[in-house]
Amino acid sequence: MRSTELQIIGIPGLPEVAAGSRLDELIAAAVRSHGIGVKQKDIFVVAQKIVSKAEGRLVRLETVDPSPLARSWAEAHGKEAAVVEVILGQSRRLVRMDRGILIAETAQGFVCANAGVDASNVPPGSVTLLPEDPDRSAAELRVALERQFRVPLAVIVCDTFGRPWRQGLVNVALGVSGMDPFMDYRGHSDAFGCRLEATLIAAADELASAAELVMGKTAQIPVALVRGFNYPRAEGTGRRMIRPGDEDLFR
Numbered sequence: 001m002r003s004t005e006l007q008i009i010g011i012p013g014l015p016e017v018a019a020g021s022r023l024d025e026l027i028a029a030a031v032r033s034h035g036i037g038v039k040q041k042d043i044f045v046v047a048q049k050i051v052s053k054a055e056g057r058l059v060r061l062e063t064v065d066p067s068p069l070a071r072s073w074a075e076a077h078g079k080e081a082a083v084v085e086v087i088l089g090q091s092r093r094l095v096r097m098d099r100g101i102l103i104a105e106t107a108q109g110f111v112c113a114n115a116g117v118d119a120s121n122v123p124p125g126s127v128t129l130l131p132e133d134p135d136r137s138a139a140e141l142r143v144a145l146e147r148q149f150r151v152p153l154a155v156i157v158c159d160t161f162g163r164p165w166r167q168g169l170v171n172v173a174l175g176v177s178g179m180d181p182f183m184d185y186r187g188h189s190d191a192f193g194c195r196l197e198a199t200l201i202a203a204a205d206e207l208a209s210a211a212e213l214v215m216g217k218t219a220q221i222p223v224a225l226v227r228g229f230n231y232p233r234a235e236g237t238g239r240r241m242i243r244p245g246d247e248d249l250f251r
């Protein structure tokens with residue numbers, strides 16, 4: 001899996017997504033309206049936010065009854081108690097509660113701020129949750145888009161995560177379908193004959209991060225098409241990218 005040139009195309013023109021929206025139809029309509037031809041092995045990078053909206057993963061905060069822990073934490077750090085309660089409810093494990101920041105392990109296994117609960121780009125008084133199964137979401141969307149365009153494709157469902165030891169956010173792959181999420185150089189030799197033992201490149205994360213440069217957070221472009229990445233077809237998943245607990249030196 002190696003490419004010397006990539007093309008990344010933002011797909012504008014998608015309407016506001018609501019619960020029950022057919023993302024394949026909305027994406028296909030936007031692609032066709034802009035005269036973008038879809039080619040074999042193109043990769044659609046799709047923002048988690050519209051996937052969550054289509055799947056009805058929104059919570060109205062007025063329906064949330066905060067627990068004593070949520071109220072206490074919110075009061076101490078100037079947060080909204082209902083939002084804190086939703087975060088706690090989406091957390092399998094609280095990794096860190098410090099200086100007003102909640103880092104949690106989600107039910108899906110991701111370690112991220114606020115368990116992926118997000119109040120941006122949603123109606124006031126609501127928050128979105130991560131998709132219950134991002135890999136299933138990616139797979140269902142891939143199959144539907146392949147029907148729309150009649151070519152084999154890959155889909156990455158992405159979201160922005162913070163990073164230990166580094167400032168700034170990057171897009172990462174939550175769900176992957178149609179491709180291996182890794183480029184595996186282990187067992188190969190470099191230009192000097194040194195055998196590579198641990199070089200497993202997170203290709204799906206890198207593609208998601210590159211796509212974010214044309215998607216942005218305020219441009220209302222929740223979908224990008226990546227072309228030119230030479231990947232073998234595979235039943236890959238984003239779940240494989242989560243480091244197992246027995247290999248995690250920082251738990």
